Amino acid sequence: MQTLNQDIRTGNFRRVYLLFGEESFLVSSYKKKLKEAIAGEDSMNYNYFEGKAPDVKELISLADTMPFFAEHRLILVDESGFFKGSAPEELVDYIPNIPDSTCMVFCEKEVDKRSRLYKKVKEAGYAAELKKQDSDALMQWAAGVLSKDGKKITRRTMEYFLERTGDEMENIRMELEKLICYTMGREVITKEDIDAVGTVHVESRIFDMVAAIVTGNRRKAMELYEDLLTLKEPPMRILFLIARQFNQLLQAKELTAGGSQKGEIASRLKVPPFVAGKLIAQAKPFTREQILSRVSRCVELEEAVKTGQLSDQLAVELLIAG
Numbered sequence: 001m002q003t004l005n006q007d008i009r010t011g012n013f014r015r016v017y018l019l020f021g022e023e024s025f026l027v028s029s030y031k032k033k034l035k036e037a038i039a040g041e042d043s044m045n046y047n048y049f050e051g052k053a054p055d056v057k058e059l060i061s062l063a064d065t066m067p068f069f070a071e072h073r074l075i076l077v078d079e080s081g082f083f084k085g086s087a088p089e090e091l092v093d094y095i096p097n098i099p100d101s102t103c104m105v106f107c108e109k110e111v112d113k114r115s116r117l118y119k120k121v122k123e124a125g126y127a128a129e130l131k132k133q134d135s136d137a138l139m140q141w142a143a144g145v146l147s148k149d150g151k152k153i154t155r156r157t158m159e160y161f162l163e164r165t166g167d168e169m170e171n172i173r174m175e176l177e178k179l180i181c182y183t184m185g186r187e188v189i190t191k192e193d194i195d196a197v198g199t200v201h202v203e204s205r206i207f208d209m210v211a212a213i214v215t216g217n218r219r220k221a222m223e224l225y226e227d228l229l230t231l232k233e234p235p236m237r238i239l240f241l242i243a244r245q246f247n248q249l250l251q252a253k254e255l256t257a258g259g260s261q262k263g264e265i266a267s268r269l270k271v272p273p274f275v276a277g278k279l280i281a282q283a284k285p286f287t288r289e290q291i292l293s294r295v296s297r298c299v300e301l302e303e304a305v306k307t308g309q310l311s312d313q314l315a316v317e318l319l320i321a322g
Contacts, residue, residue: 004030004128008037013072015098016125018083018118020111025169026130031076031107038103039074050078056088063094063102075104084110087117095120132167135159135272142172146189149180153189159274161194166201167272175199202233206241210249211282213242213320214294221320235312236305242319243298250291252279257288 007013017034019027039046045067049059054077067073082091083106095117098104104125111118111129121127133141139158146153153161165175175198182197183189205224212221228238248269255265266276283291301315310318 001026001030001128001130003126004034007126008033011037013038013103014125015100015102016095016104016106016121018106018108018111018121018125018127019130020083020108020128021130023130023132023169024109025173026133027107030128030130031078031105034103034105035074035076038072039070042070044068045070045073047073047075048078049076049080052079052081054080056091059091059104060094063098063104066099067101071101073102075102077104077106079108080106081108082106083108083115083118084112085115087115092116092120096124098124133169135162135167135274138162138167138169138172138272141169142176145173145176146180150187151180151183151189152187157189157191157194160191161198162272163207163274163278164194164198164200164204166203168201171201202228202231203241206238206245207278210242210245213322214249214282214286214291216322218320218322222317225316225320229313235316239298239302239305239312239316239319242316243295243302246291246294246298248279249283249286250288250295252276253283253286253288253291256280256283 004017013034019030021027035046047062059075059077062073062075065073082088106121111127118127139155139162142158142161143153161175161179162172165172178197179189179193183193205228209221209224209228212218212224225238229235248271251269252265255268260268262273262276262280265280266273269276269279271279297319301310301319304310305312305315
C-alpha cells in the first residue's frame with residue numbers, strides 16, 4: 001500500500017497496476033483513488049471494462065491512443081478473469097509495450113501468481129496484494145475515521161468494537177458511520193454506544209455460542225443459534241464456523257501448553273491478539289481431550305449431513321445438546 005500511496009501522492013504513475021486480495025474494501029478504495037488521481041472527472045480519457053474476457057484488441061487499441069489534452073489515458077479493467085487462467089498471448093506480450101501516456105489498472109478477486117500475465121504486470125508495473133489487515137492496523141484506521149469527525153475512543157473500547165464487527169473493513173466502516181451519527185454532539189464513544197447501535201458480526205455470535213456450548217449453557221447456545229437462523233445464516237455455515245472455533249481452541253490449548261505467548265498464538269492462528277486472549281481464556285478450564293472430543297463431534301456431524309443422514313439444522317441442534 002505504501003507504493004500505491006506514494007504513486008498517488010507524487011503523480012508518478014506506472015503503466016500498469018494489478019489490485020487484488022482478500023480485503024475487497026481496500027481493492028475498491030485504491031481503484032477509486034487511482035481513478036480520481038489519474039483521470040478525475042475526465043471521461044474522454046477514461047475507459048472502463050467489466051466482466052470476463054473483455055476484447056483484447058479493443059483494450060490494446062485504446063491503450064495505444066494518445067490522451068486528448070491530458071497527461072494520461074486510464075483504462076480500468078474489472079474482474080477480467082485473465083489472471084486466473086491462461087490470458088491471451090496478445091495481451092501478455094503487449095504489457096511491456098504499454099505507452100507511458102497510458103495507465104492500465106486491473107482489479108481481480110482471484111490471481112494465479114504463476115501466470116505469465118501476473119509476472120509481466122509485476123515486471124512492467126506494480127501488483128498490489130491487499131490482504132486482511134491486522135488488529136493494530138484496523139484500530140489505527142478506524143480511529144483515524146473517527147478522528148476526522150472529532151470523535152475519540154479508548155483502546156479497550158476499540159477492541160470491544162472490533163470483537164463485535166469482525167475484521168472486514170467495509171463492515172467496520174458502516175458501523176463507524178452509525179456510531180458517528182448516534183454520538184452527534186458528543187466527543188467520546190463508549191461501550192454503551194456500541195451496544196446501542198452496533199450490529200454484532202456473525203463470527204462474534206459464534207464465539208459466544210461456543211462459549212455457551214462448552215460451559216453447558218444449552219439455553220443460551222440455542223437462543224444464539226435461533227438469532228443466526230433469523231439472520232438467514234445457513235445452518236451448514238454455522239456448523240462450519242463452530243467447528244473452526246473449536247479447532248482454534250484446540251490449537252490455543254496446545255500452543256499454550258508448549259509455552260507460546262499470546263502474540264505468538266495470535267500470529268499462528270491469524271487472529272488479532274485480543275481474540276487470541278479470549279481463546280486462551282476460553283480453553284483454559286478444559287483439558288485437551290475435552291476440546292478434542294468437541295472437534296471430533298463436529299467432524300462426525302458434518303459427515304452425517306454430507307451423507308444425508310442428518311439435516312444441517314438438526315446437526316447443529318445435536319451439537320448444542322452435547
